[in-house]
Amino acid sequence: CRSGTAGARYERRLRMSKVSMWVRVPLQPGKRDEAAALLGGVLANVGDEEGTLLYILHDDPNDPDALFFYELYSDAAALKVHSSSDAFKAIGGLLGPLMAGAPTMQMLNPRAGKGF
Numbered sequence: 001c002r003s004g005t006a007g008a009r010y011e012r013r014l015r016m017s018k019v020s021m022w023v024r025v026p027l028q029p030g031k032r033d034e035a036a037a038l039l040g041g042v043l044a045n046v047g048d049e050e051g052t053l054l055y056i057l058h059d060d061p062n063d064p065d066a067l068f069f070y071e072l073y074s075d076a077a078a079l080k081v082h083s084s085s086d087a088f089k090a091i092g093g094l095l096g097p098l099m100a101g102a103p104t105m106q107m108l109n110p111r112a113g114k115g116f
Helices: 004-017 032-046 076-083 086-098
Strands: 019-026 052-060 063-073 104-108
Touching: 019 076, 032 052, 032 063, 032 086, 052 076, 063 076
Parallel strands: none
Antiparallel strands: 019 063, 019 104, 052 063
C-alpha cells in the first residue's frame, strides 16, 4: 500500500503515462451488426500493437444505431501508433458508408481500477 507523498507521486505518474478514450460511432439505422463485423478487422490487428492495452467494442441496447469503444494505451505514443496504422486507416473507408456522422471521442485520464 502506498501512502503520503510517495503514493501521490506514484498515482500522478500512472495517470500521466496511460491514455484512454471513449468513442461513440453513430451508424445508419439498422447497420450496427454490419459495422461490428467490419470492425472485427481492426480488433484482429490491435493484438499486434504493443502499447494497446485495451480495445473493447461495445453496444448499448438502448442506442441501437451506434457502437462504442473503450481504448486504453500505455502512453500517447502508443495511441499515435494505433491511429496511424494501415488497418485503422483502411477501416475508415469501409465503415464510412455505414456511419451517420463523425465519431465522438472523449479523451480520458485513467486514475485507478482493477486491471489498471
